[in-house]
Amino acid sequence: MIINWKPNRDSDKSLYDQIYNYIINQISNGDWYIDSRLPSERKLAEAMEVNRSTISNVLDELKSEGVLISRGSKGTFVANNTWSILASTSQPNWKKYLDQGIHKPNQTTIQMINKYEFEDGMIRLGTGEISTDLFPTEYVNEIMSNITLNSLNYEEPLGYKPLREAICKYLSKFDIELKPEQVLIVSGSLQALSLISIGLLQPGSTVFVEKPSYLKSLHIFQSAGMKLKEILMDEDGIDLNDLRKKLNKSGTNMLYTIPTFHNPTGIVMNESKRKQLMEIIKEFQLPVIEDDAYADLWFSKAPPKPLKSMDDSGSVLYTGTLSKSFSPGLRIGWIAGSESVIERLGDIKMQTDYGSSSISQLIAFEWFDKGYHERYQIGLKSSLKSKCKLVLELLSTHFSDIAKWQKPNGGFYIWVTLKKDINMFKLFEDALKSKLLINPGYIYDFNENNSIRLSIAYATGSELEYGIRKLSEIIRKYY
Amino acid sequence: MIINWKPNRDSDKSLYDQIYNYIINQISNGDWYIDSRLPSERKLAEAMEVNRSTISNVLDELKSEGVLISRGSKGTFVANNTWSILASTSQPNWKKYLDQGIHKPNQTTIQMINKYEFEDGMIRLGTGEISTDLFPTEYVNEIMSNITLNSLNYEEPLGYKPLREAICKYLSKFDIELKPEQVLIVSGSLQALSLISIGLLQPGSTVFVEKPSYLKSLHIFQSAGMKLKEILMDEDGIDLNDLRKKLNKSGTNMLYTIPTFHNPTGIVMNESKRKQLMEIIKEFQLPVIEDDAYADLWFSKAPPKPLKSMDDSGSVLYTGTLSKSFSPGLRIGWIAGSESVIERLGDIKMQTDYGSSSISQLIAFEWFDKGYHERYQIGLKSSLKSKCKLVLELLSTHFSDIAKWQKPNGGFYIWVTLKKDINMFKLFEDALKSKLLINPGYIYDFNENNSIRLSIAYATGSELEYGIRKLSEIIRKYY
Numbered sequence: 001m002i003i004n005w006k007p008n009r010d011s012d013k014s015l016y017d018q019i020y021n022y023i024i025n026q027i028s029n030g031d032w033y034i035d036s037r038l039p040s041e042r043k044l045a046e047a048m049e050v051n052r053s054t055i056s057n058v059l060d061e062l063k064s065e066g067v068l069i070s071r072g073s074k075g076t077f078v079a080n081n082t083w084s085i086l087a088s089t090s091q092p093n094w095k096k097y098l099d100q101g102i103h104k105p106n107q108t109t110i111q112m113i114n115k116y117e118f119e120d121g122m123i124r125l126g127t128g129e130i131s132t133d134l135f136p137t138e139y140v141n142e143i144m145s146n147i148t149l150n151s152l153n154y155e156e157p158l159g160y161k162p163l164r165e166a167i168c169k170y171l172s173k174f175d176i177e178l179k180p181e182q183v184l185i186v187s188g189s190l191q192a193l194s195l196i197s198i199g200l201l202q203p204g205s206t207v208f209v210e211k212p213s214y215l216k217s218l219h220i221f222q223s224a225g226m227k228l229k230e231i232l233m234d235e236d237g238i239d240l241n242d243l244r245k246k247l248n249k250s251g252t253n254m255l256y257t258i259p260t261f262h263n264p265t266g267i268v269m270n271e272s273k274r275k276q277l278m279e280i281i282k283e284f285q286l287p288v289i290e291d292d293a294y295a296d297l298w299f300s301k302a303p304p305k306p307l308k309s310m311d312d313s314g315s316v317l318y319t320g321t322l323s324k325s326f327s328p329g330l331r332i333g334w335i336a337g338s339e340s341v342i343e344r345l346g347d348i349k350m351q352t353d354y355g356s357s358s359i360s361q362l363i364a365f366e367w368f369d370k371g372y373h374e375r376y377q378i379g380l381k382s383s384l385k386s387k388c389k390l391v392l393e394l395l396s397t398h399f400s401d402i403a404k405w406q407k408p409n410g411g412f413y414i415w416v417t418l419k420k421d422i423n424m425f426k427l428f429e430d431a432l433k434s435k436l437l438i439n440p441g442y443i444y445d446f447n448e449n450n451s452i453r454l455s456i457a458y459a460t461g462s463e464l465e466y467g468i469r470k471l472s473e474i475i476r477k478y479y
Numbered sequence: 480m481i482i483n484w485k486p487n488r489d490s491d492k493s494l495y496d497q498i499y500n501y502i503i504n505q506i507s508n509g510d511w512y513i514d515s516r517l518p519s520e521r522k523l524a525e526a527m528e529v530n531r532s533t534i535s536n537v538l539d540e541l542k543s544e545g546v547l548i549s550r551g552s553k554g555t556f557v558a559n560n561t562w563s564i565l566a567s568t569s570q571p572n573w574k575k576y577l578d579q580g581i582h583k584p585n586q587t588t589i590q591m592i593n594k595y596e597f598e599d600g601m602i603r604l605g606t607g608e609i610s611t612d613l614f615p616t617e618y619v620n621e622i623m624s625n626i627t628l629n630s631l632n633y634e635e636p637l638g639y640k641p642l643r644e645a646i647c648k649y650l651s652k653f654d655i656e657l658k659p660e661q662v663l664i665v666s667g668s669l670q671a672l673s674l675i676s677i678g679l680l681q682p683g684s685t686v687f688v689e690k691p692s693y694l695k696s697l698h699i700f701q702s703a704g705m706k707l708k709e710i711l712m713d714e715d716g717i718d719l720n721d722l723r724k725k726l727n728k729s730g731t732n733m734l735y736t737i738p739t740f741h742n743p744t745g746i747v748m749n750e751s752k753r754k755q756l757m758e759i760i761k762e763f764q765l766p767v768i769e770d771d772a773y774a775d776l777w778f779s780k781a782p783p784k785p786l787k788s789m790d791d792s793g794s795v796l797y798t799g800t801l802s803k804s805f806s807p808g809l810r811i812g813w814i815a816g817s818e819s820v821i822e823r824l825g826d827i828k829m830q831t832d833y834g835s836s837s838i839s840q841l842i843a844f845e846w847f848d849k850g851y852h853e854r855y856q857i858g859l860k861s862s863l864k865s866k867c868k869l870v871l872e873l874l875s876t877h878f879s880d881i882a883k884w885q886k887p888n889g890g891f892y893i894w895v896t897l898k899k900d901i902n903m904f905k906l907f908e909d910a911l912k913s914k915l916l917i918n919p920g921y922i923y924d925f926n927e928n929n930s931i932r933l934s935i936a937y938a939t940g941s942e943l944e945y946g947i948r949k950l951s952e953i954i955r956k957y958y
Contacts, residue, residue, distance in 0.1 A: 351702075
């Protein structure tokens with residue numbers, strides 16, 4: 001429940017009456033549904049910029065009328081029998097609908113991150129996006145002014161064919177050889193996961209994920225009834241012994257892995273481990289989702305080739321995206337795999353959203369075809385490399401006694417683990433009060449942990465300098 | 480299984496060897512999965528442009544090796560025990576994964592329509608898109624050249640705020656008054672349905688739909704475990720007695736309706752029926768999805784105002800789209816409803832695809848904000864009106880003795896019902912042979928019916944003239 005309304009102080013009506021009418025109205029039009037909890041009196045007073053006593057008086061009146069109900073320390077709620085009192089007795093019980101929905105809501109922390117990202121003056125230390133000042137303005141506007149549109153209809157089920165061809169060509173750079181029929185264009189690689197969850201797995205199936213993993217910050221698979229099972233990681237990625245042990249014990253499975261510049265830890269799986277992993281995959285006939293969002297973004301030395309390049313059994317569903325190496329706002333990613341699987345996923349995508357934005361696909365095609373992608377990566381990688389150097393310096397100045405971390409060789413993330421147990425949600429909230437938005441490690445894990453995912457990509461140099469110093473100060477208060 | 484490979488006649492290898500290797504390769508790399516059925520020998524021969532006997536010889540060899548297996552009249556299949564013979568014994572059993580997936584594949588006819596739409600020379604008599612020659616080239620390129628992008632990041636969970644504000648302003652024209660917090664931007668209104676299915680309903684819930692309904696051509700709700708229950712229609716839309724009767728007997732429900740220029744029948748619900756329907760909705764506290772994709776597209780007289788404009792109980796989830804009144808390739812639609820519901824749907828959308836294309840949202844904003852939308856509708860409606868007149872003339876020339884239909888007052892569709900029962904799938908296939916792509920009525924219904932959804936929107940005047948005459952000829956062969 002977000003309050004973005006204030007009484008009008010120039011109105012003829014009293015503040016009391018205005019607030020009373022506002023609340024009645026919010027309830028009767030269904031914006032505040034039956035059984036939902038109101039913000040605290042303090043928060044309401046802050047949001048409406050009135051005295052707490054005014055709020056208190058209105059709420060008391062509404063409670064006495066049976067519109068609201070107090071449940072002691074749990075707070076104040078919209079009453080169940082509201083509809084006998086209000087004029088409208090006909091609102092659907094939306095609360096019931098929201099509660100019964102198959103897809104789970106985001107974790108509170110993630111909902112908060114999604115919202116606070118758009119608050120002015122917020123320093124975003126965890127955001128996995130390229131900062132605005134690195135945006136290829138010139139290239140994009142060149143593309144935009146060179147495009148002439150004569151139509152803009154739906155594309156083929158797998159997406160705009162010239163784009164699929166361009167992606168095949170681009171992927172051959174990573175020794176991945178594909179036909180356009182093996183590539184489906186998706187609205188960001190997140191959508192690829194969503195399609196896999198409803199297209200290839202059944203409720204009760206197990207998806208193995210690294211511990212920690214970006215995937216755990218989402219509910220995609222769990223909402224479709226799958227279980228996520230954690231596989232331990234060491235400093236080179238997945239612990240293969242742990243994987244083998246867990247595979248021996250389970251039925252229908254899939255593995256989700258980010259072998260290159262892992263999200264959130266930044267870890268790269270080395271080449272020999274990749275080969276061993278491919279052996280296990282073949283031995284167990286295990287389908288794998290390889291998420292390769294950060295493949296282009298190495299600082300000094302290219303990472304080993306993707307698993308997909310070694311895949312001679314059609315076991316790997318390979319996802320990529322332009323969100324990290326160009327622009328998330330384009331919402332263009334891809335998934336590559338066996339034709340039969342890609343065809344089905346494309347069919348389901350048609351039933352879900354009739355394909356991705358044609359204009360985004362056209363821009364993405366030009367981006368690859370005219371060589372912008374390759375040219376842009378050169379500057380981008382060098383900027384990320386120097387921002388990474390800066391962050392590592394700041395960390396050793398402000399964090400070396402209270403945390404440890406691994407130096408990344410590419411990608412966006414540094415996984416900073418505090419040496420002492422503290423309440424990480426409280427830290428998240430305290431940081432917010434200082435206008436610092438951080439991504440606490442627990443959103444990528446099923447257990448509490450002491451880590452923070454720092455991103456080198458989004459915040460500017462001066463924001464990083466201020467933010468990392470300030471964050472260290474906040475943490476020290478817990479020590 | 481689509482074959483788009485041919486042996487190379489200039490190769491040193493024999494056609495036989497090339498085809499043999501191709502099939503082995505398709506199977507071992509997983510493109511043809513275990514237990515999948517091969518096309519017929521005739522179709523393989525046609526696709527590969529070789530004699531049928533060559534195909535026959537290769538298949539016999541592969542059967543004798545146990546790679547393929549013949550199941551009599553059912554056809555030839557990839558054998559189960561293939562992997563003991565082939566070099567690769569490690570392909571995941573993709574067939575099992577495809578079979579177990581939660582989301583159902585499209586109906587065969589719809590898959591065929593989705594594919595044949597992209598075949599050259601096809602006359603598309605059923606396509607619900609505006610034809611390319613009506614595309615607002617000048618307006619769009621004006622927008623494109625006036626946009627300067629300085630960044631292109633993710634948008635807020637509900638979508639680009641200026642666009643949501645522009646949509647509120649646009650909807651006030653229909654007497655729908657909303658705040659931007661009540662509007663979620665989606666990738667076409669199909670996605671709105673997808674979000675509702677996983678966000679607000681539970682397996683076993685019932686969704687009432689008109690008989691026939693566009694919704695039946697999709698598997699959105701059924702794949703999420705909901706049942707669709709049919710409500711009869713008369714010439715003014717939903718049969719309210721039938722609705723009331725069925726509501727009395729059921730638990731958690733939702734109603735999906737297209738009151739204005741219904742898809743596929745073109746019917747408009749009159750004003751008094753809309754009011755009565757709203758009474759029923761309130762009486763039963765029934766949540767409703769009102770799909771208003773065609774609201775702008777009236778020929779001579781504006782249709783009654785949407786249900787949402789009469790909704791004082793927050794019961795109506797209202798969906799709209801730019802796909803019909805501007806361009807489907809933009810993939811921009813919206814859903815409006817109570818704040819709490821919209822907030823949750825936005826949250827789930829974030830978990831599904833992180834929001835719609837920012838560039839599409841930006842273009843859509845300019846489209847509304849600069850008045851292009853209103854200006855374009857004037858010409859579009861007049862073109863559709865004259866195309867409708869043409870189609871009605873063609874129908875009375877070629878169909879008056881064999882079919883009946885209702886004259887539409889707007890939208891895209893004329894629902895042509897044949898007077899005699901014929902095999903409609905066979906008609907669909909026969910029409911394809913003459914390069915006519917039609918949308919048979921049964922894809923919008925759970926039973927056979929004798930109807931065809933004609934679209935006035937896509938085919939050009941001369942295509943319509945040829946196509947409707949030709950279609951009449953084909954149908955007469957069945958009489």
